[in-house]
Each structure stands twice: as C-alpha cells, then as structure tokens.
Amino acid sequence: MSKPQIAIRLSPSLLEELNNRVELTGRSKTDVVVSAISQYLGCADNVPLNQRVGELEIRVRELEFLDKKK
Numbered sequence: 001m002s003k004p005q006i007a008i009r010l011s012p013s014l015l016e017e018l019n020n021r022v023e024l025t026g027r028s029k030t031d032v033v034v035s036a037i038s039q040y041l042g043c044a045d046n047v048p049l050n051q052r053v054g055e056l057e058i059r060v061r062e063l064e065f066l067d068k069k070k
Contacts, residue, residue, distance in 0.1 A: 025058050027051075 010018065021032050035055055038044045044052060 025054065027054065 018029060018032060021027075022029055025032065031051060035044075035047055035051060038047045
C-alpha cells in the first residue's frame with residue numbers, strides 16, 4: 001500500500017532552509033519533513049530508528065560546528 005501524499009506551500013526562506021538541510025544531510029526532502037512533523041507532533045517514535053539516529057548525528061555535528069565558532 002502506498003503512502004498518502006500532501007501538498008504544501010512554503011515561503012522562499014523556509015524552502016531554502018529545507019534545501020540546506022537536505023544538502024547537509026544527504027537525505028530526501030520527504031525524510032526531513034516527516035522527521036520534523038513527527039518531532040513537532042510528539043510522535044517521533046513513528047520515525048524509523050536509523051532515521052532518528054541520523055538526525056541526532058546531524059545535530060551533534062551542528063553543535064560541534066557552533067562550538068568551534070566560539
């Protein structure tokens with residue numbers, strides 16, 4: 001069974017942020033959006049474990065980068 005699709009409209013700046021995240025992580029826009037929605041709704045357990053671990057790795061890299069800038 002295929003997954004339902006939705007269509008959304010984003011501001012240019014939000015689309016740019018999404019594209020930046022996709023480029024940074026190498027993940028698809030769908031994966032990034034599903035992860036973000038799941039976290040926002042508090043149901044991140046519905047996201048596959050490997051995807052959640054990937055998000056954590058990205059956050060650690062971002063924090064390490066910010067720490068180096070200080």
